[in-house]
Amino acid sequence: MAxxxxxxxxxxxxxxxxxxxxxSPFHAEWNIETGSYxxxxxEQSIDQLEEELALSITYDINGYFELQN
Structure with missing residues (x-):
């Protein structure tokens, strides 16, 4: 998992x-320490998830994605 x-x-x-x-159908946990969802x-689905989120949720929100292994 990633x-x-x-x-x-x-x-x-x-x-x-x-x-x-x-x-939305997506689920995320808020991490108060890092200020991130x-x-x-x-791991093989991360790029697809990022693309789906960018198209449906984050398209006009100022923020950034990063991968944590």
Whole structure:
């Protein structure tokens, strides 16, 4: 398993992201220490997950993705 992190830049970005996440089929855990949302996924599916999230949730949210192994 690998973890895809999404870190919103501002509180407003985080609020929009959370609202869209709540109304989507995706599941993520908020990590208060890093300020990131964590998506657990099989390593071979990470790129596809990032693309799906970018198209459906994060398309206009200021933030960035990173991979954590």
């Amino acid at each position: 973890t895809l992190l999404f870190t919103p830049r501002t509180t407003i970005d985080a609020n929009i992201f959370q609202y869209r996440l709540d109304n 964590e998506f657990e996924e099989e």
